[in-house]
Amino acid sequence: MSEQSKVSANFSSLPVILLLGLVSLPLVLMYAYLLLDTVSNSEAGSLIPSEFTLEHWSFLWQMKPGKPNIWLVTLNTFIFASCITAVILIVSSMAGYVLSRLNLPARGFFLAGVMVLHAFPSVTLIIAIFIVLQYIGLYNSLVGVILVKSAIDLPLGIWLMKGFYDTVPWEIEMAGIVDGASRFAVWRRLVLPQIKPAIMALGLFSFLTGWSEFILPQVLAPGAHVQVLSVYLASLIADDNNFDFATFKAVGVFYVIPVLILYVFFQKHLMNIYGGGTKG
Amino acid sequence: MIAPAAIMIFLFFLMPVGLTAIFAMTSMSTATGISGGVWQVTQGAVNRLEGDMPALAEGIAQPRFVVDEEGLAALEALKLKPGYVIELRAEHVGEVFPSRREAERVIKALKDRPSTREVKQISDLFNRSVLNTRFESREALVRSLEKLGFKLTPEERDKVATATYTGWVWTTDNFRMIGNSPDMAQIFLNTAFYVAVTLLLFNVSYALFLAVTTHYMPPTTASVFRAIWLLPRITPVVIYVLMWKWLTWDNGFLSLLMGQFGVPPKNYLLDNSYNAWFFVILINGFIGASMGMLVFSSAIKAIPETQFHASEVDGASRWQQIRYIILPQLRWPILFVTCYQTLSLLASFQEIHLSTRGGPGKATEVWSLAAFHTALNNYTGNLEYGLGAAMALVLVVVGLVLSLIYLRVFRYDTLISKPLIED
Amino acid sequence: MTVLPILKSATLAAVLLASTAVFASARDVTISVWSGGSGPNDNYRTDAFDIAADILEREAAIRGEELNIIIQKTPYNGWEDFKQALTLAAEAKKAPNIVATGHEDIGPWAQSGLIVPVEDFIDLDSWPISDIYPNLMEIGSFNGAVYGIPQDAESRPMFFWKPYMKAIGYTDADIDALPVKVEKGEYTLKNVLEDAKKMQDKGLVQAGYGFYPRTNNGPDYWQFYTSFGGVMEEEGKLVFDKAAMKRTYQYFADLVKAGVTKKNHIGMPGDQWWKEVATGKAGIWHGGTWHYARLVNQEGLKDFFGNVQFTLIPAGEGGKANTLTHPLVYLLTSGHTEEETQIAADLIKIASEPRINALHAIKSAHLGISPSETKVDLYAGDRWAFEATERLLPHANAMPNNADFGKYWTIMWKNFEASWTGAKTADAAVNDAENELKSTLGYAIIIR
């Protein structure tokens, strides 16, 4: 974002800040208490924490009965999110280029298809997706659910990449070609470096959605050895035998920390992609 | 270079769509299995046959085990311990048992002590009825029936096969069910209400509000607020819903807060269907607002600054500036967000599934969630893949139609200029 | 083309390694066990297999075989996710060897070939199977074969908070006599409503807390249908008794109308319900025998017998007092080698022995599965198990094992909920249910 000020001296910004601050309060409170409750205990019926404690974080060093090891789950989540990022980046940067730049038979059809799919209610296909997965023997495996999640996010990725490729001047590519480079070399060495910010943004975005995904791993990879954090946390919450909000929140915070770190450091890139929707 | 994308999309998009369409035309469920069934004369099948073919139903309704020469010969061929055949032939030939268990008791008592598996093998050989036997093919069933002396016409065979088949069959019942059931109508109305209200209040109006208010702020303050309102979207859904549960739970924030004013604690989320809707819409709306916020913000940023200066010089108030400068130029972004988010809202059920599970009662059950519940996730464990697929197919069709409109609206053809390099 | 030779030798090496591994410990068997609806008190549902495996290994050793069994345990807290995961895993041929689940799953799972009859692998006449209550064994049967070995028994009583009963005029003697009165049909569901109302009117409990039922769908609600004279199955055919179902729907609508039960009770968080019941916020409620364990062990209700009376579910108009037992059963899934399944069956057999099963029964406050189990000290010395077995088990029904029962249940519940929440009248709900049952089940259900 270009943080160029458009604030006019004719209007005071204080009233809008106050107004927005007020409506944002519930959200801020929820997040503040999310963090606060994990390291404190409160008297019953009180909203103000009365003591500092780390007991809610004990899940990090003690295994919960009937639950897999938190570190294994974290590792799974990390593998899951990273692989999705890699697959989406590689596949959609290639496909996006083809759709943006190459003379492909039925290119218009492909483009329309991608566009329709990218707005498609794909989660509803989950039963059929299960059949496909079990047919190719990847049910209850990380690989399977990685492929499915990547495939579902692919149309958006391809569409975004296509949009970003469209902004690269044709002349760079023409220059590459008359300079004697093959089309692949042109893509790899001349065009790809031009869309680095886009790759960064799409990569971050994919990582975050992968990190957050719940339904797909829950249905398609329910086994303890392939469990991811979202499923772990959800199963913790679903278990009404051990209802303990502070622990849930501690697991939640543990789970959300990587997201927040990425968010704080790469906010600009992310805004890029969410705003990028208008391109198509 | 497009091959990997094409393969993945084919495998996990197009094939599932095709399969969903196919499943929608079947009676597939947990009980029928997915891969197909067998032919088994169960008590249920006998009940079904009673009306049309009483004689047959009567004749096959009882189990019958006979120690006969045919069975003994087959047993010899199995080459188990020779003592079994000798003893059976000597002591039990001609005996008839009215149940498997009684036959097996005799076999178990043989001096050579057959194992449990062997007992099963042996008793199978003396089975002279078809009741409860699982036949891998329809011909095998018919053969066995004929062996028992039931001569069947082709139509009768069809009837028997239909009555005894345990797998799924082709049917249009799913769509009839969707069309006729008042519950489906209710779910449909729920969905329409949910999509319309969330879209209108949050994804568009509130997003506009956020975009406009942050526009009138110093850049740093604006980006702080935008960051706050983007949080719901980037927070993993499980945690996000957890926070709402904490807010609305009977020992949660709202209850404690209201407790200060003497209001007894209650579960605000599920207390009644109005509350549930209120929070379901808030939960989804807070996520949905962020996309509109960013799209509208960048659209506002794209308005030349001079237009703002000029309008201020012309004496416009802030409201007039919004009304006459900003809003008219946001028409396309608003249309875009509306189209796009309609589809997202139609497909989204994770938030509702995790917060109210469609409750209280079925008050907040929406179409995609109902499809999920029907096909994959319900208490009785009776997963109706066929009906669920039919419900999903309805969404697929709605999604297709909406996205085609969406292509139209956005003048898709202008987005695909011809490539400039020809090779 | 240099890859091929390398690949070849690698494959060879792998095959060699694998085969030596087989030779080194001839019988290394992994048996996986999943159980649904299992909280921390229910750990012996799966833990029993550790003990059983130990015994089976020792037996093998005595026979001179080396057998090493690895038990993989996966307990699920709830039912929805468990059944989804299990069904999908089975379709993908990745089902666990042993499943502990509700007996009503036998019907559909047997029909689709997802499970195999246990009697193909276990001699039913051998101990301890021969000792199991015959009606429980019947519950584990489908299409003339025994598919499941009962894992536990329970029943579902009505609970009364004694202090409030006293406050509305019952004497200690009255309360002590209540179970008998219920059994004889002298205290009915109508009285439940009246007493709940009295408690509320006296301000003992808040509005909606007089009668405080289960918070979500469950087999419990069939008990009321039975109380009002309904029958679930006759000779292999499901039965939908319109009049009885209407009385059932109407009863809950009346409870809401009288204000003793909340209109939007269904779907409230379970944990809240537990806490409230344990602390006397509710007057009358119904639950299961295993609730005793949770209330006493987890929710801190120290003097259970001093505070709580329990009876059968009282009779309603046209029916009699009853309770429902919903045993969990151990099932063997298909798709494994015969050898593996045989070991799994042997394990189930050992785990069903009285002393091992009693661990589960007492820890989780379920009821035993065999007469000899009641003679195990641990069991005999437990007041709750003893009283509950005596008072409830003789009157226990079970849901039928019928492949179509799930559909029936779904339709019944949907309309139950609709009339409860006031979305439909009881009449309309019964009619809607009838129509849907006719169209989905047709011949398979008798409607009367």
Add this chain to the structure above:
Amino acid sequence: MRILLDKFSKSFGATKVIEDMDLNVGSGEMLALLGPSGCGKSTTLFAICGIHRPTSGRILFGNRDVTSLSSQERNVGVVFQSYALYPHMTVAENIGFPLTVRRMTAAEINKRVAEIAALVHIDNLLDRKPSQLSGGQQQRVALARALIRRPDVLLLDEPLANLDAKLRLEMRSEIRRLQKETGITAILVTHDQVEAMSMCDRIAIMKAGEIVQIATPSEMYNDPRTAFVAGFLGNPPISFLTGRAKQGAFALDDGGLKLPLAALSGIPDGTALTLGIRPEHFGIGGDVPVEGKVTFAETQGRENLYDVVLPDGSALRSIQPARSDVKPGDSVRWSLDSKAALVFGEDGRRL
């Protein structure tokens, strides 16, 4: 090397951009393709460098038919209007790129880069990124990159369009110098007649996909074949009067001017005609007097420019040595040089 376009046609879908064009560029010659935007000159250039394929016809480099060869196989150097420098590479990497993709050794590449950089005078900029260069410097880098592979033909697509006036002047001679020094055949695509006239050996003027005229700059200025060519060349531009033939003379309809011309003998009276008068041929030294009113006067320092409106409303432009006695509003009587007047038929052809 000679470049030959033989019956070259190009259409995009249903739209025909160029039809049956013949063009012959001699070895070592620099030719300008001059025309307004949309006339097909860039399409022609793209076809020569292989980015577009001809719909029909042939393209020959020397005697080699390159019609169906890809750009990579043609050995052409192109300088694009935007220079198309690779923003993520340094100047040296940019220039060396054509050699890098030919898999030359690093040492060889460095040597050749240094040579060519010295030739275009950017040897001190090799480590910079394109974004750190001025427009003229970027232009030189683009030239160096086009020349380093010793192409058979150098194609320049509006190379000066993005430069300011002073740089444009400097680069004009610079490009010409390089082309002469390397002796390379070059084609310059431009819409600026000054550029075309000052830099090239010959000019091909294009209009609507056709070459209207090919000639040396002076031939074309003095002897345009059509009104279009006449109008396109010359600054300030030529002025046109419309009238009719009358007894071997050009006459305005109101009779205010009658100009006898040799070219009009044998043309029937009443034929519609267009008369082109360049500004330098209307003023004090002509032979046919014309009366009018000055509506606009502009001094350019050494010379003054006047617009004169004739009584019938048509206008003539005049350029004269600076003088201060004529102001807008004055009536003047100046003369036309009838020998330099160009007359065109109704179809725009020169008579």
